[in-house]
Amino acid sequence: MTEDIEARISEYYGRLYPDREGLRISDVEDITSGWEARLLTYVVEYLEAGRTVREERAIRLFQGHQASQKAQGEYSLLSRLHEAGFPVPEVFHVEPEPSALGGPFIVMEYVRGRNLSEVLIDASKEEAERLMTEFTRIWVDLHRLEGSTIIPGFPEGDTGRYLDDLIAIAEEYIRNLGVGWLQPVIEWIQAHRGEVAPEGLCVIHQDYHTHNVMVRDDGRLVVLDWTSAIPGDYRADLAW
DSSP states (O other): OOOHHHHHHHHHHHHHTTTTTEEEEEEEOOOOSSSSSEEEEEEEEEETTTTEEEEEEEEEEEEETTTTHHHHHHHOOOOHHHHTSOOOOOOOEOOOOTTTTTOOOOOOOEOOOOHHHHHHHHHHHHHHHHHHHHHHHHHHHHSSSSSHHHSSOOOBBBBBHHHHHHHHHHHHHHEEEEEEEEGHHHHHHHHHHGGSSOBBEEOOOOOOOOOGGEEESSSSSEOOOTTTTTTEEEHHHHHO
């Protein structure tokens, strides 16, 4: 299976960079840990000005419903976050068609390190406090970003608009999945929504936890898995 994937990645790179000499793909590994996408890591080598260039890369291969839209959306979001100096992996290419590897995918930086959950298990009290302080600071920094620079067409409005969107999505799910017994929950939210003090909209991750944050080998944190990010109320990120 690995040899087949290696050959297909090599073929893709050959089409992407037809002028690169000595192009070679090696050390392919499937390190998938999530349900929504596979993560493949590998090494790409080629000759440039007479010397060998070696790059470690990762492919996030999307699957399931709306995989192409998810790949393109996450690529766009990561590109803008990286440009804004936010700690995310650098992305290099997006392939919206499934033909090359069996699904749409993103070519991105391979972040060497361990996820924050694993690091915290072995960390001293002082190191755990430092990491969690940084983890929290990054989260606050996300909510302070200018939303329009990260998400095109970022809407104006506040918590009221966010709740309207959530309710509309929930009601569509109830209709499509035939789970009418959830309707009283929606009615309760509608009845009490006026009790929620409004806040301005910001970019929210919607899945921010220690399994989605990597600790690089040099100790810096990197935030992963942006498929669910949307304009919203920062308190929803905190609640999740």
